[in-house]
Amino acid sequence: MSDEGGVAVKRAHDAAARGAWQEAFEFLVQADADGLLGPPDLALLGQVAYAAGDLDTTIEAWERAHAACAQAGERLAAAGAAVRVAMHLLFDTALLAPVRGWLARAEQLLDGEGETPVHAWFAVVRNYERMLSGDVNSAREWARRAIAIGSKCEPAACAIGRVAEARSLILEGDVQRGLALLDEAAVAVVSGDLDPMSTGVVYCELVCALQGLAQYDLAEEWTDAMERWSRTNAIGSLHGRCRVHRAEILRLRGSCTEAEIEALEACEELRPYLRRELGWPLSELGRIRLHKGDIDGAEQALLAAHHAGWDPQPGLALVRLAQGDIAVASASIRDALEHPLQVPSKERPPNTDLRRAPLLDAQVEIEIAAGDLDQARAAAAELESIAVRFESKALVASATVANGRLRLAEGDAAGAQQLLADAVQLWSEIGAPYEAALARRALAEALHARGHDDRAALELEAAQSALERIETAPP
Structure with missing residues (x-):
């Protein structure tokens, strides 16, 4: 290695140590152009390229590190690089066929080796490959393996394994055990002992689990914590993912103008990383715009999500309903x-x-x-x-509104009134003004059907006022 090349590599390591990812990336690219990077430096290039926003270089660097280690007969290092390729492909592209290919390659290299941190990370990635394939039972088994191995030699993999098992338990309907395990996983985050990427993954997984369960109060608490952490620590796609979670909470709380800004910025931040999953922030953008009454804007965002390969439903069906195309909806x-x-x-x-x-x-x-x-x-x-089954207050509120609307359609205005009044209270307690307003509007219909026109007018006025505030609120 030339003196100049050695200086560039050393400067890259120094820059990475202080979190100057773009600077480190530029030094490593310079050294790489001169053919000066060995396997350890290629691994560092993979790490800093991800933090600097270059996913393609990230994957290429880890692929080259794998090839170099395999050629040198360093089976464990080659397996570790293969797992990293699989992890980035899975988390950011969700292209499962190449993920499975790289995991198979890593598994062959790990055969006959004792338990190591690479085995723990292999179990983490295999867990998510199974979860994303819809095989929750197998995912949970791999999460447990990540915990078992990681607890001995790799705390970060252990922490991610815990939150992954919690998600599997929740998805299977074992909510209380899942929530308890989430609490255990959260300890690793607040301790500050994990690296930035692992910390961000655990934060994101906590929020994903709670959002999916419609446990919005807890989700909001962890989203706030993740946002504070991300201001100075987030790398790669984690900052953009945090923005999407923040947008979801802002939408729920009725701050839809601010939510739309967050969702738009998330789309831009995530564009260099995500492929099909870019439809996730786009779908959230469509949902926000629906709440704001911007039907054309919602349609545009949801169609963009569909073009990315994402499922735009139920948002797009609700857009068609709002447009009056009931048959298509x-x-x-x-x-x-x-x-x-x-x-x-x-x-x-x-x-x-x-x-x-x-x-x-x-x-x-x-x-x-x-x-x-x-x-x-x-x-x-x-x-x-x-x-x-999932013991979720928000899901109970949704079901109560649904049954109230159904009773009204069946001609049972009295039964509808009781259910819809309960729904208004539930959504108000949750702190969801949009959903509460829709329940109030349905309640007004039930009251009108029973001849209680004065009370119906009061509920309708309250609903319209809330919806107008949501639609016109400044950022």
Whole structure:
């Protein structure tokens, strides 16, 4: 290595040590152009390229590190590099075929080796590969293996394994055990003992689990903590993912203008990293715009999500309903439930009842509009059973609104009034002004059907006032 090349590599290591990722990246690219990087330096290039926002270079660097180590007969290092390739492909592209290929290569290299940190990380990545494939039982087994091995030699893999097992438990309906394990996983985050990427992954997984369960108070607490951490510590796609979670909470709280800004910035920050999963922030943007009454903007965002390869439902069906195209709305929501798109996503694992819940919620409203009360009744019943199983106040509120709307459509205005009044209270307690306003609007219809026009007017006025505040609120 030339003196100049050695200086560049040393400067890169120094810059990386103080978190100057772009500076480190530029020094390593300079040294690499002169052919001066060995396997350890290629591994560092993979790390700093990710932090600097260059996913392609990240993956290429780890691939080259793998090849160099394999050629040198360093099986364990080659396996570790293969696991890193698989991890970045999985977390940021969700392209499972190459993920499985790299994991198979790592598994061959690990055969006959004793338990090492590489084995712990292999178990972490295999867990997510199984989860994103919809195989929750197998995912949980691999998460437990990550915990068992990681607890001996790799705390970061152990922490991610804990939160991964918690997610599997929750997805299987074992909510209390899952929440307890999330608490255990959170200890590793607040201790400050993990590296920035592992810390960010645990934070993100905590919030994903709680958002998916509609445990919004806890999700908000951890989103706030993740946001504070991300201001100075987040690397790679983690800052953008934090923005999406923040946008979700802001939307729930009725701060939709601020939420839209966060979602737009998240899309830009995540664009260099995500492929199909870019549809996640785009779908959230569409949902925010629906809440703001911007139907055209919502349609634009949801179609962009679809073009990215993401499932835009139930948002797009609700857009069609708002546009008055009830037949298309009904057909699309039925298709989404009967033939769900199996889009691999760490944020939204497939094949789960928690994925079906928002689709069923939308279907009740759409099928009532279409006049198909049998379909609406079946959707409401399934939604109610999911709410009970997952012990979620927000899901219970959704099911209560659905049943209230159904009772009203069936002509039972008195039963509808009671259910919808309960729903208004539930959504108000949760702190979701948009959902509470929609429940109030339905309650006004029930009151009007019973001849209580004065009370109906009061509820309708309160609902319209809340919706107007959401639509016109400044950032």
